[in-house]
Amino acid sequence: MLTATALLLAAAAPAADADIPAPPPLPLVAVAPPLEPPVARYWQVIIEEQIIIRVPAKRTPLTNFSASPAPRARMRDDMPIVWKEKKAPKCVAMRDIRGMQAVQRDSIDLITRQNQRLRAQLNRGCQALDFYAGFYMKGNKDGRLCEDRDEIHARSGARCEIDKFRLMVAVPRDDD
Numbered sequence: 001m002l003t004a005t006a007l008l009l010a011a012a013a014p015a016a017d018a019d020i021p022a023p024p025p026l027p028l029v030a031v032a033p034p035l036e037p038p039v040a041r042y043w044q045v046i047i048e049e050q051i052i053i054r055v056p057a058k059r060t061p062l063t064n065f066s067a068s069p070a071p072r073a074r075m076r077d078d079m080p081i082v083w084k085e086k087k088a089p090k091c092v093a094m095r096d097i098r099g100m101q102a103v104q105r106d107s108i109d110l111i112t113r114q115n116q117r118l119r120a121q122l123n124r125g126c127q128a129l130d131f132y133a134g135f136y137m138k139g140n141k142d143g144r145l146c147e148d149r150d151e152i153h154a155r156s157g158a159r160c161e162i163d164k165f166r167l168m169v170a171v172p173r174d175d176d
Contacts, residue, residue, distance in 0.1 A: 051139030055092055055152075058101045058111070079138060081170045088118055088167035091146035094139060102128035108135075109168060117168035120152075126160035 002050045092110065099111040108128050122128065137145055137151040145152075147162045154160075 032086065049114050052096075053109075053137050053139060054099050055097055055134050055137065057134040058099050078139065082173045083117070083168040085119065085166040086169050088165040090148075090165065091142075091144040092118060092165065094137060094143050094145050097145065100134060102131055104128060114120075117170075119166040119168050120162045121164040121166070123161045123163055130154040130158035130160070132154055 053103070092112070096112045096114065097110050098113050101109045101111070103109050104119075105128055106126065107121045108131055110120055110121050112118065131152070131154045133155050135154055137150065137152050140150070147164050149161075151159050151161050
């Protein structure tokens with residue numbers, strides 16, 4: 001058995017005098033010189049911008065949770081004011097909004113730089129008390145806050161669309 005194994009190994013081993021075949025030649029490839037990079041390279045960059053505007057709130061009896069101040073004597077200049085609603089534009093420039101007051105359950109009053117008061121009627125289910133600390137609005141392309149289009153965001157997380165704007169005009173009231 002040992003002889004048979006030795007014969008098998010001798011037959012499997014290559015002969016020392018046998019020629020080793022040469023590898024086939026590599027195909028010829030034309031090598032072009034490297035191309036020059038283009039003179040100007042263009043890159044596309046997309047920048048997304050989001051502007052959020054904060055509108056502070058002014059204290060009103062509806063939103064003043066602290067103790068009320070001591071009553072004082074009423075002077076002639078402190079005549080009570082009655083606000084009458086008039087027709088208002090459908091949109092207001094965001095940059096003109098200076099502050100807000102929550103004066104009714106379902107609407108807030110926006111105070112503009114021109115000292116006008118615009119009542120913003122909120123969507124159904126929205127409460128003015130959600131906006132006791134002011135609100136945020138997202139800037140848009142035209143820079144305007146429009147009824148039936150834009151939303152205002154409370155710090156509490158509430159989001160409400162504005163249904164309608166009304167211009168508030170002060171009319172003095174006589175207590176005679």
